[in-house]
Amino acid sequence: MQPFILEATDRTPRIEIVPEEGRIALSGESFPEDAATFYGPVIDAASTMVAQAKTLAVEFSLIYVNSSSMKALYRLFEVIDERRASGDCATEVLWTHEPDDDVMQELGEDFKDRFPELSFKILATE
DSSP: OOOEEEOOOSSSOEEEEEGGGTEEEEEEEEOOSOHHHHHHHHHHHHHHHHHHOSEEEEEEEEEEEOHHHHHHHHHHHHHHHHHHHTSSOEEEEEEEEOTTOHHHHHHHHHHHHHSTTSEEEEEEOO
16 A cells, blocks of 8 residues: 655645554644545545554644534544554554644543543654
8 A cells, every 4th residue: 555645735734644654644724625525535545554554653743623613523533443452563652733733732632531541652753
């Protein structure tokens, strides 16, 4: 599988799904006009990559996320957690946020609470 990379726009995050590294990274803002259309191929690519991964490193460095994007991120977390549950994939999730961004910190904490079995770190960037 080739890497799946989408460059950031003024409404969508940069997304990197790199199979040979077992890495998924999202950074920037996420408020696409149609989140289902935007995130559909992302979730498909992540599902394909995750199914074959032996290790998985997932990093979220988001500045803003609208409610429809949150639903898509939840689906992405489900894909990651399903793979973790299989028992043969070491999975690490890193959620970073600006030091003064309580909203993004709380969003990360919400995802951590919803997926308690994931190895999940929440860190303020410096």
